[in-house]
Amino acid sequence: MSDEQERGSAAGAVASQWAELDPAGRPRDERPPEHGRGDAPGARDETAGAGGDLRTHFDVLFEQETGEGDQELGPLAETDAVELLIERGAVLRVPEDSALDPTLDPELDASSFGDGETMIINLGPQHPSTHGVLRVMLELEGETVLRSKPVIGYLHTGMEKTAEELTYVQGATNVTRMDYLSPLNNEICWCLAVEKLLDVEMPPRATWIRMLMSELNRISSHVMWAATNGMDLASTTMMIFGFREREMVLAFFEKTTGLRMNHNYVRPGGVAADLPDGWEDDVSVIVETIATRLDEYDELLTGQPIFRERTEGVGVIGPELALAMSATGPILRAAGVAWDLRRAMPYLAYDEVDFDVIVGTVGDTFDRYAVRLNEIRESIRIVRQILEKMPSGDYRVQDKKITPPPRARIDESMEALIHHFKLYTRGFEPPVGEIYSAIESPRGELGCYLVSDGSNKPYRMHWRGPSFVNLQSVPALLRGSLLADTVAILSSVDPVLGEVDR
Amino acid sequence: MTDVRDGVPDAPAPGGAPEGSLVAELAALDGVPVAYFRGDEVLFPARERYLAAAVALKGAGFAMCSDLCAVDYLAHMDRPLPDGVAAERFEVVVNLLSLERRRRVRLRVQVPEDDASVPTLFRCYPGSENMEREAFDLFGIRFTDHPDLTRILMPQDWEGHPLRKDYGTGRVPVQFKDAPGPR
Numbered sequence: 001m002s003d004e005q006e007r008g009s010a011a012g013a014v015a016s017q018w019a020e021l022d023p024a025g026r027p028r029d030e031r032p033p034e035h036g037r038g039d040a041p042g043a044r045d046e047t048a049g050a051g052g053d054l055r056t057h058f059d060v061l062f063e064q065e066t067g068e069g070d071q072e073l074g075p076l077a078e079t080d081a082v083e084l085l086i087e088r089g090a091v092l093r094v095p096e097d098s099a100l101d102p103t104l105d106p107e108l109d110a111s112s113f114g115d116g117e118t119m120i121i122n123l124g125p126q127h128p129s130t131h132g133v134l135r136v137m138l139e140l141e142g143e144t145v146l147r148s149k150p151v152i153g154y155l156h157t158g159m160e161k162t163a164e165e166l167t168y169v170q171g172a173t174n175v176t177r178m179d180y181l182s183p184l185n186n187e188i189c190w191c192l193a194v195e196k197l198l199d200v201e202m203p204p205r206a207t208w209i210r211m212l213m214s215e216l217n218r219i220s221s222h223v224m225w226a227a228t229n230g231m232d233l234a235s236t237t238m239m240i241f242g243f244r245e246r247e248m249v250l251a252f253f254e255k256t257t258g259l260r261m262n263h264n265y266v267r268p269g270g271v272a273a274d275l276p277d278g279w280e281d282d283v284s285v286i287v288e289t290i291a292t293r294l295d296e297y298d299e300l301l302t303g304q305p306i307f308r309e310r311t312e313g314v315g316v317i318g319p320e321l322a323l324a325m326s327a328t329g330p331i332l333r334a335a336g337v338a339w340d341l342r343r344a345m346p347y348l349a350y351d352e353v354d355f356d357v358i359v360g361t362v363g364d365t366f367d368r369y370a371v372r373l374n375e376i377r378e379s380i381r382i383v384r385q386i387l388e389k390m391p392s393g394d395y396r397v398q399d400k401k402i403t404p405p406p407r408a409r410i411d412e413s414m415e416a417l418i419h420h421f422k423l424y425t426r427g428f429e430p431p432v433g434e435i436y437s438a439i440e441s442p443r444g445e446l447g448c449y450l451v452s453d454g455s456n457k458p459y460r461m462h463w464r465g466p467s468f469v470n471l472q473s474v475p476a477l478l479r480g481s482l483l484a485d486t487v488a489i490l491s492s493v494d495p496v497l498g499e500v501d502r
Numbered sequence: 503m504t505d506v507r508d509g510v511p512d513a514p515a516p517g518g519a520p521e522g523s524l525v526a527e528l529a530a531l532d533g534v535p536v537a538y539f540r541g542d543e544v545l546f547p548a549r550e551r552y553l554a555a556a557v558a559l560k561g562a563g564f565a566m567c568s569d570l571c572a573v574d575y576l577a578h579m580d581r582p583l584p585d586g587v588a589a590e591r592f593e594v595v596v597n598l599l600s601l602e603r604r605r606r607v608r609l610r611v612q613v614p615e616d617d618a619s620v621p622t623l624f625r626c627y628p629g630s631e632n633m634e635r636e637a638f639d640l641f642g643i644r645f646t647d648h649p650d651l652t653r654i655l656m657p658q659d660w661e662g663h664p665l666r667k668d669y670g671t672g673r674v675p676v677q678f679k680d681a682p683g684p685r
Binding site: 082085091093152153156158160161165196197199323324325326327328337339344345432433434435436438445447449451453459460462464468469471472501502 | 539540542544565566567568569571573574577578581582595597601604606608627628629630631632633636640649650653654655656657664665671
């Protein structure tokens with residue numbers, strides 16, 4: 001059955017629930033008698049059979065919201081952004097292959113392309129400024145972008161399906177490859193989800209090591225973003241600067257975890273190894289150097305007229321629209337919503353460190369730049385506190401069903417050998433249940449939904465990638481902007497395509 | 503993990519919804535089965551009440567649909583569910599977030615295999631658009647009245663829905679010209 005047919009047969013038992021509600025999700029003040037509801041015989045029977053549950057419920061809703069007047073879209077100035085988006089749309093809803101040659105597609109409604117004054121062009125997926133294999137279809141009128149559609153999936157490798165085939169211990173190697181610019185945050189998200197399922201408590205040192213790595217990773221991710229954003233806006237100096245700073249952090253990661261990316265360092269039950277000797281000195285050097293270099297960024301970009309011209313007032317998104325589009329991270333905070341999971345729903349030990357949540361006021365590209373730049377400063381502040389407060393003790397739980405025994409124990413203890421063998425061949429088996437656990441990654445809310453059926457592998461793993469969800473805001477950001485600003489706006493969303501496509 | 507966990511009991515109190523529960527607070531959720539696991543509050547609205555429940559929750563401050571996904575319970579039709587919930591093959595799982603209350607709530611909607619469709623949340627949560635497209639793409643669950651229900655991750659001409667449990671793995675032909683057939 002093709003997609004078209006499937007969509008066509010959508011008039012199922014629940015097809016018309018929306019018919020009862022107006023565009024903003026509020027119930028209509030006058031319910032159309034039997035409007036659309038009776039299409040499927042099953043639906044009618046169900047409503048009647050359920051003792052009028054549904055009816056009663058809707059009746060309550062109607063009573064609350066009557067007297068609202070016409071449900072038509074009012075004057076532009078009085079319509080809020082969310083309603084406008086739903087009604088008029090910033091998303092170009094045409095088939096993905098139609099932009100190749102619209103005339104070849106007989107099913108395509110020519111009117112969806114406007115009055116002939118508009119054209120559709122493709123940006124990507126091989127365009128250097130799309131940060132990977134993102135393709136954006138842009139409807140242009142002259143140089144102004146009207147509607148657009150991000151087309152994704154070019155990097156889809158079925159990682160959620162793969163996760164169902166890997167044990168919980170192996171799972172961290174899978175998720176670390178999704179958002180390749182903040183692999184440690186991915187691992188932390190995975191491990192917190194698994195540990196929530198297991199209901200185990202981490203030793204304090206494991207928690208603080210994770211927090212240190214998370215913040216260093218946030219710094220490296222944000223300077224990497226500053227670098228590519230600079231390159232997109234034709235500042236190659238910024239690109240060299242950003243990569244230079246990121247290199248320092250990656251060198252420390254390599255020293256600690258053995259790898260520069262895809263570390264598999266954070267594991268269920270703690271971390272893979274303790275921090276190396278002299279880590280305090282290394283980390284101090286990193287944060288002190290980057291702290292001074294952030295001032296160079298300020299000199300180079302923040303006050304620079306060309307940079308400000310290209311970013312101020314470009315790609316504006318307001319708080320209501322950002323919330324409605326489920327945007328999180330710097331996009332939401334730049335719009336003025338002080339929402340940071342580290343502060344609002346603290347995980348690890350973020351309630352024990354002092355930091356500010358950076359918010360913007362306008363929600364434009366410049367605000368998103370400023371939010372990220374100042375978040376690096378806040379991360380540095382957190383890292384300095386971690387340097388002072390790092391507790392001593394175990395770096396993983398001493399439950400041998402969850403973490404492996406030390407290598408030396410295997411030679412002398414039969415039990416240790418068995419634990420080691422069982423852990424690496426079969427792994428552990430969490431209780432039956434399903435949980436959702438989220439952290440604040442550099443790009444926003446990174447969530448993991450895990451369903452356990454009591455076996456050693458997750459029955460279902462769903463990854464709430466902030467890049468994937470934030471990409472929905474792109475059409476709203478692009479609408480009405482110039483083609484030349486598209487690159488700046490795309491860059492300010494900071495999508496990582498490995499996470500978008502998974 | 504969160505402040506709100508303290509107020510949420512581990513098991514529903516006998517005879518009615520527990521204190522602090524959304525079911526007790528919102529009339530629209532009256533009678534909706536509820537369960538708690540590790541501090542997460544999970545509601546099980548029937549498919550016919552799913553949309554009204556989401557609208558009511560949005561009205562109660564759950565401004566963001568932070569996640570939407572589907573699960574194929576083909577191998578676990580006898581999974582533990584609260585009283586009054588009949589297990590179906592698919593579940594649509596929606597995570598709503600309230601910024602004011604700093605609280606999450608999860609909706610699990612049972613979706614039968616022979617009519618795998620649920621109403622879209624697009625009109626009250628426009629941000630669910632891509633997530634619903636993903637659930638359609640990977641599970642074949644139709645979201646009725648969705649503005650653009652097309653495949654999002656897989657190619658447009660792909661057959662089947664890969665995250666279904668009965669979708670064969672390791673049997674997909676290599677997608678190159680002159681490929682020598684199935685791996």
